[in-house]
Amino acid sequence: MNKRKAITLLGLCFSLLISRVNAEEKIFLGDLKPMKAKFGFPCDMVIRDGKAAGFEFLVDGKPAKIGLMAHTDSEVVFAVPTGVRKFVAVGTMPNYKRPSRNVNGRDVLDGSWSYEVLIDGVQVYESEPLCAYMKKEIPINVEIPENAKNITLKTYMLGDGNCDHAIWAEPYFIKP
Known part of the structure; x- marks a missing residue:
């Protein structure tokens, strides 16, 4: 084997090794069965088509495709898969026409809820509204x-509960 081929082959092997090291396995929470789930209103769903309550939802200002929707107050418990080291998601909401109105025709404050994450019953994350x-x-x-x-x-729920369709967009467990 000549020197040039050996260097090219070595570079290719190194590139493959680096890409494997940087590769992460993502597990979509919508593919898992919750151990427990309760919702403030019978309005929960796994989102696979980019629509929540009939409206698109955004991540980084762009339409997202997958997520979990839960009407506040909600609590959903999942078993942590073996080897998982991280949970990621984006807390967001359906992109309603402004302003949203409740069943009585009054304007409502969109996004009047917060998110919390616990691991084995211990709080590890809490958002602002x-x-x-x-x-x-x-x-x-x-x-x-x-x-x-x-x-x-x-x-x-931090308001009156109207239109409180909380979305966990792109929720994944990550394996390194």
Whole structure:
């Protein structure tokens, strides 16, 4: 083998090794069965088509495709898959026509809820109200300890509950 071929082959092997090291396995929470789930209103769903309550929802200002929707107050518990080290999602809401109106025809404050994440019953993340964020998007990134058993995703109603369709957009467990 000549020197040029050997260097090219070595470079290719190194590139493949680096890409494997940087590759992460994502597990969509919508593909998993919750251990427990309760919702403030019978309005929960796994989103696979980019529509929540009939409206698109955004991540980084662009339409997202997958997520979990839960009407506040909600609590959903999942078993943590083996080898998972991180949970990521974006707290957001359906992109309603402004202003949203409740069943009585009154304007409502969009995004009047918060998000909370617990691991094995211990709080590891809590957001401000969604409406406090300029783009009404909350990046959620939680490290998961090695021996974690379960993760709990909660939302809390901070207003009158009208139109409180909390979305966990692009919710994934990440394996390094």
